[in-house]
Amino acid sequence: MLDLFGDEDTLALAENYRPLPGRFGAGARDRGGVLAGLDALSEEAGGTLGVVLGSGFEGAPDLIAEIAARHRLLGAGPETVAALKDPFRFAALCERLAIPHPPIAAGPVTERGAWLLKQAGGCGGSHIRVSAAGTAPPDHYLQARMPGRAFALNFLSDGRRIEPLALTEQWQAPSPLRPFRYAGALARGRDAAAPIPARIAGEIAGAAHRLARATGLTGLASADCLVDGERWWLLEINPRPGATLDVLDRRPTPLLILHIEAALGRMPSIEAAPVDATGAEICYAARTCAAVPPLDWPDHVRDRPRAGSHVARDAPFCTVTASGPDAAAVKEELRTRAEEVRALLEETENSHEFQHERAEPQRPGRAAGREPRR
Structure with missing residues (x-):
């Protein structure tokens, strides 16, 4: 795996990981870093x-x-x-x-x-x-x-x-x-x-x-x-x-x-869609977090930033997921879970005495910190 973030769940699933320098949404990739990282991962895996x-x-x-x-x-x-x-x-x-x-x-x-x-x-x-x-x-x-x-x-x-x-x-x-x-x-x-x-x-x-x-x-x-x-x-x-x-x-x-x-040009057979509705929503940081505290993440949270990571104000903090009998139930559960993540962050920061940085000024056209991965 080669990416910009190295989130906790990524590292837990990836057999091998290499960080890529840069900032998502910047428009230009580190060409040398991308090519070198892919070559190294391929060599370490014995081919891909x-x-x-x-x-x-x-x-x-x-x-x-x-x-x-x-x-x-x-x-x-x-x-x-x-x-x-x-x-x-x-x-x-x-x-x-x-x-x-x-x-x-x-x-x-x-x-x-x-x-x-x-x-x-x-x-x-x-x-x-x-x-x-x-x-x-x-x-x-x-x-x-x-x-x-x-x-x-x-x-x-x-x-x-x-x-x-x-x-x-x-x-x-x-x-x-x-x-x-x-x-x-x-x-x-x-x-x-x-x-x-x-x-x-x-x-x-x-x-x-x-x-x-x-x-x-x-x-x-x-x-x-x-x-x-x-x-x-x-x-x-x-x-x-x-x-x-x-x-x-x-x-x-x-x-x-x-x-x-x-x-590879071989269209697979597609199994029936699930009975339940499912959704995912990005939780954006309400303020700049200089260092993410250690968190006991719920199973329904994805894209979990590592402890010590810097997350800028208005950048994505994590993603919550939910399933339910219908669209309205899923949307309500997503809202509830997003609020629970914010409360978990506040509670853990207070107990660990973590400090926020002063909100960073932002200008149109310039992103700060983590950006959506869509």
């Missing part, structure tokens, strides 16, 4: 089946190409990522395939508040701002602001066909500087009523299928959409495993195995 990339590579297809030259990629290749994550190529592809997609522009625009400013290759929603009138800066673009609720179709693709896994409902945790910050997602149980009309769900799946065939997309991916009554728009395709892993990995066969099989 391949490399599964997570978040943070969408804006660097050239780095993906360098990785692919050394190791087998289990998932989207560099050309696929470039086609899906370059905003203007993607918009043109959606137009050619008759897929509804919000208008985009480099500028100038004059309608204040009618456009969103997004970073090309960004993830997690923290990079999105309501745009003032003007032109997008380098490596950014403007997207028309559309109404609706956020959903994502999570699916497997072998490059020829897709198998839908779940339609997840998504929500946000706005902060003053990050009004579209990703918060969590929920998948309903298999017998629950669908959250959107069947026609819309079918159209979204058809769009994902056409895009997968057009780009050669393989492995686990998701199609982020806005749905407004009988209208919908595809916002983007995330061509890799993402933040909904904790929500989707509930079938007897581990989701990673399904991803690898599809990435």
Whole structure:
């Protein structure tokens, strides 16, 4: 395992781990560190089946190409990522395939508040701002602001066909500087009523299928959409495993195995969806924690920062998960568990006399500390 965080649960599960310097959401990866870390892990393991990339590579297809030259990629290749994550190529592809997609522009625009400013290759929603009138800066673009609720179709693709896994409902945790910050997602149980009309769900799946065939997309991916009554728009395709892993990995066969099989061009059989609904929500730090105290983590907490870690104000602290008979019960349990984590942190800090740093000033466009991994 090679990543930026080295969380407690990651270290407990990984046979070998190497830290990667840098900050998630910064847009550029430490190329030398990534390549050297992957080479070292492969050598220590005596060879590998391949490399599964997570978040943070969408804006660097050239780095993906360098990785692919050394190791087998289990998932989207560099050309696929470039086609899906370059905003203007993607918009043109959606137009050619008759897929509804919000208008985009480099500028100038004059309608204040009618456009969103997004970073090309960004993830997690923290990079999105309501745009003032003007032109997008380098490596950014403007997207028309559309109404609706956020959903994502999570699916497997072998490059020829897709198998839908779940339609997840998504929500946000706005902060003053990050009004579209990703918060969590929920998948309903298999017998629950669908959250959107069947026609819309079918159209979204058809769009994902056409895009997968057009780009050669393989492995686990998701199609982020806005749905407004009988209208919908595809916002983007995330061509890799993402933040909904904790929500989707509930079938007897581990989701990673399904991803690898599809990435190798062998579409696996998909077992029935679970009866219960399941959700996951990020707990953001209310203030800067100079050193995380030792915590007795509940089993339903993921992405657990190690004791002594620095977590900046408004950065993700951990992720809570919950299951229940329906969506309303899961959302209520997520809220309860998030409050319990905050109370646990407060209680442990008081007993250990841990001190918080003064809140760090933050400027738009600059993230502090840990960032969402979506």
